[in-house]
């Protein structure tokens with residue numbers, strides 16, 4: 550608009566006037582006018598240029614790397630809320646989304662499926678529809694699971710399914726610093742489908758890992774028993790009515806599991822199943838142990854409010870407010886299957902409450918205590934291995 554009116558004025562002034570003095574004055578006038586127009590146009594152009602920068606970069610971000618935008622959207626929302634009073638300034642500031650230098654959330658995602666461990670090309674993949682739908686359902690069911698955390702969590706469909714055909718979802722987290730061989734940790738929750746707080750706690754810990762990194766390689770199966778967890782109301786047992794933590798193929802299972810079941814008065818919630826390791830969820834668990842070869846397993850339960858441990862290395866004395874209290878070994882239990890039969894220490898965390906996860910502070914303290922134990926454990930494993938190598942060499 551302003552530009553157009555200037556041009557009109559210019560053409561009017563440059564109109565016919567035969568007087569030479571007036572011609573010279575007109576010529577000078579036109580030159581001044583041209584200069585003014587040049588200055589004005591340059592100014593306009595540079596203003597447009599400034600404005601176009603954030604727009605362009607966000608376009609690049611959205612077309613080139615959709616996941617970066619998706620991932621940053623919760624942060625962006627928070628920042629936008631903060632900057633709400635002066636939206637003009639916020640709009641001109643370069644937005645935080647186009648950060649190609651941002652470290653990938655989970656480098657080196659691997660899939661564990663029927664064909665073994667498959668290395669995926671990269672982490673900037675949107676979740677598959679299977680994972681997205683699982684995340685939505687989980688966030689609805691479990692307190693402490695945010696859909697955005699879940700969607701950006703690089704979970705993968707293992708290809709295995711529960712009795713009712715629900716996908717068994719897994720996530721691999723690589724060590725964040727150069728710590729190859731420093732230890733593999735398998736973290737499992739919701740073996741009992743009605744222990745919802747176990748899932749919320751695992752998600753909290755994964756957020757802590759995302760923030761602070763980890764020296765270990767983790768494999769996380771947040772919902773071992775989806776049929777129990779998504780049942781209305783949630784059930785301890787799977788869709789076959791089997792207690793998965795009494796069904797693993799442990800030594801002497803056929804007799805011991807029957808004796809056990811008689812002892813508990815044939816309580817349906819503790820039915821060990823018809824045969825050892827019969828359940829698809831447990832077949833998947835056993836395969837994870839075989840493929841991933843964890844050095845230690847953390848199994849999340851509730852609501853006994855204690856810490857249980859099976860293994861030769863000294864037990865963790867406490868995690869947060871939970872104190873060590875050995876619950877004993879059961880036929881078909883994970884502690885029995887992994888620790889007694891395969892020599893893999895198993896920490897069983899029994900949270901206080903089956904529905905609500907502990908407070909943020911408590912979960913953080915638990916995770917700190919867990920990591921201190923893991924550090925001690927893996928240091929001891931490395932020392933034992935080094936001295937073994939040393940004595941072999943000598």
Ligand SMILES: [Zn+2]
Nearest residue numbers: 741744850851
């Ligand atoms: Zn349990």
